[in-house]
Amino acid sequence: MTVIEAAESLGLEVLTGPQGLPRTITGACASDLLSYVMARAKPGYLWLTIQVHPNVVGVAELLELAAVVITDGQNPEPATLEKAREHGVTILTTPDPTYAVAGKLYGLGVR
Amino acid sequence: MSYPVLGGGFFLAGRAAAETKRRLREAGLAAELVRRVVVATYEAEMNICIHAVSGRIHLRVENDRVKVVATDRGAGIADIAQALRPGFSTASEKARQLGFGAGMGFANMQRCADSFRITSEVGCGTTVTMEFWPRPQTEETGP
Amino acid sequence: MKLREVIEALDAEVLVGQDLLDREATTAGAADAVSDVLFFGRPGMLLLTGMTRAPMVRAAEVLELAGVVVVRGKRPDADAVQLAREVEMPLMACPHSLYDACGRLYVRQLSGPLPVPHRPRQPAPGE
Numbered sequence: 001m002t003v004i005e006a007a008e009s010l011g012l013e014v015l016t017g018p019q020g021l022p023r024t025i026t027g028a029c030a031s032d033l034l035s036y037v038m039a040r041a042k043p044g045y046l047w048l049t050i051q052v053h054p055n056v057v058g059v060a061e062l063l064e065l066a067a068v069v070i071t072d073g074q075n076p077e078p079a080t081l082e083k084a085r086e087h088g089v090t091i092l093t094t095p096d097p098t099y100a101v102a103g104k105l106y107g108l109g110v111r
Numbered sequence: 112m113s114y115p116v117l118g119g120g121f122f123l124a125g126r127a128a129a130e131t132k133r134r135l136r137e138a139g140l141a142a143e144l145v146r147r148v149v150v151a152t153y154e155a156e157m158n159i160c161i162h163a164v165s166g167r168i169h170l171r172v173e174n175d176r177v178k179v180v181a182t183d184r185g186a187g188i189a190d191i192a193q194a195l196r197p198g199f200s201t202a203s204e205k206a207r208q209l210g211f212g213a214g215m216g217f218a219n220m221q222r223c224a225d226s227f228r229i230t231s232e233v234g235c236g237t238t239v240t241m242e243f244w245p246r247p248q249t250e251e252t253g254p
Numbered sequence: 255m256k257l258r259e260v261i262e263a264l265d266a267e268v269l270v271g272q273d274l275l276d277r278e279a280t281t282a283g284a285a286d287a288v289s290d291v292l293f294f295g296r297p298g299m300l301l302l303t304g305m306t307r308a309p310m311v312r313a314a315e316v317l318e319l320a321g322v323v324v325v326r327g328k329r330p331d332a333d334a335v336q337l338a339r340e341v342e343m344p345l346m347a348c349p350h351s352l353y354d355a356c357g358r359l360y361v362r363q364l365s366g367p368l369p370v371p372h373r374p375r376q377p378a379p380g381e
Contacts, residue, residue, distance in 0.1 A: 030353040032286040033208060033304065036326075040351070048353065050290065052198055072294075077198070097294065097367050099284045099302065102353045103360020111354070122333060124288070125312025132316050149316050150292045157288065157309070210305035213287035 001025050003067045010104050017090030023066045028110050030102045048098050052076045057083040071098045112170045118163040121211050127168045128153035138172050147223035148177050148243050154216040155181035155239050175245050182238040188231040255279050255364045263358045264348040271344030279320035282359050283367040288313050294367040302355050308333040315341040325352045
C-alpha cells in the first residue's frame with residue numbers, strides 16, 4: 001500500500017510533502033514518545049502521533065519514514081509545516097484518534 | 112475541603128483528584144460536571160507534582176457550583192501566555208517518558224472549567240482558580 | 255468486548271482483575287500521556303498504553319475506564335499494580351506494539367473513543 005492509497009482509504013488530509021505520496025508503506029508505529037520511535041520505527045513506516053512540534057519532522061527525516069500522520073485533529077505548528085516543506089517530509093492529518101487510525105490501517109494489511 | 116500536594120513526586124499524582132471525585136459524587140452532582148472538575152483538578156495536581164515544591168488544592172461546593180483553587184509554592188511562571196499554549200512544556204524528558212508533562216494541562220483545564228484564572232509570581236508560586244457549573248447535555252457528552 | 259476476549263486478542267497477561275474478566279469494554283483508546291487519557295477517557299473505555307506508573311492507573315480509576323493494557327512488552331511497576339488492586343482496575347500486559355494492539359482489537363470490532371466536541375462556554379446560573 002502506498003501513502004496516497006492509505007490517505008484515500010482513511011480520508012487523511014495531506015498537508016506537506018506530496019512528492020512522498022507514491023511511497024510504499026513498509027509498516028507502522030504508533031507512539032508519542034520520540035525516543036521510542038527512534039528505536040523502533042523503520043524506513044518506509046507510517047508514524048501515528050499526536051505530537052505537533054518540529055522535532056517530529058527531524059525524526060521522520062532521520063528514519064526515512066514514509067509519512068507522519070498526526071491524529072486526533074491536532075494541528076501541526078507553523079514551524080513544523082515549514083520544516084516539513086523544507087525537508088520534503090510528508091505530513092498527513094486526521095480528526096480520528098490514534099486507536100481508530102491504527103485499527104483501520106491494520107485492517108488494510110499494514111503490519 | 113483542601114488537600115495538600117507534594118511537589119517533586121509525580122508518582123503520587125492523582126490522589127487529590129480521586130478524593131475530589133469522591134466528594135463530588137457524595138454531593139450528588141451531575142456526572143458530566145464531576146468529570147470536568149476531576150479532569151481539571153488532576154491536571155492542576157500534576158502541575159504541582161511536576162513543577163512545584165508543594166501546594167494545595169482547595170475545593171468548594173455550593174449547590175451545583177464548584178470552585179477549585181490550586182495554589183503552589185515554587186519557581187512560578189515567567190511567561191504565562193507561553194505556558195498556556197497547548198504543547199508547551201518545561202517538564203523533563205524523563206517526566207515525558209513516564210507520561211507527564213505533555214503540555215496539555217492548561218488546555219485541558221480551560222476546556223473543562225467554565226471560568227479559569229491564573230496568577231503567578233516568579234520565585235514564589237502559582238495559583239489557578241477554576242469554577243464549574245452544569246452544562247446542558249447533548250447526545251455526545253463533552254468535553 | 256469482554257475483557258477475557260481482549261486478553262485473548264492481545265496475548266495479554268492479567269496482572270490485576272482475574273475475577274473481572276466478564277466486564278465489558280465499550281470502546282478503546284491509545285495514549286502515552288496522562289493528559290491524553292484525561293482528554294478522551296470515558297467510562298467503559300479500554301486504555302492501551304505504554305505508561306507503567308500509578309498516576310496512569312489513577313487516571314483510569316477517576317474516569318471509570320473498563321481496564322488498562324500496558325503494551326510493548328512493558329510491565330507496570332509495583333505501585334501501579336498495588337493501586338490497581340486497591341481500586342479494582344483491571345490491569346493487563348501484552349507483548350505487542352501499541353499499533354498492533356490497536357489493530358488486533360479494531361478488527362474485532364472494538365470501536366474507538368467517541369469524538370470530543372468543542373463546547374462553547376455556558377453562562378453561569380443567574381448570569
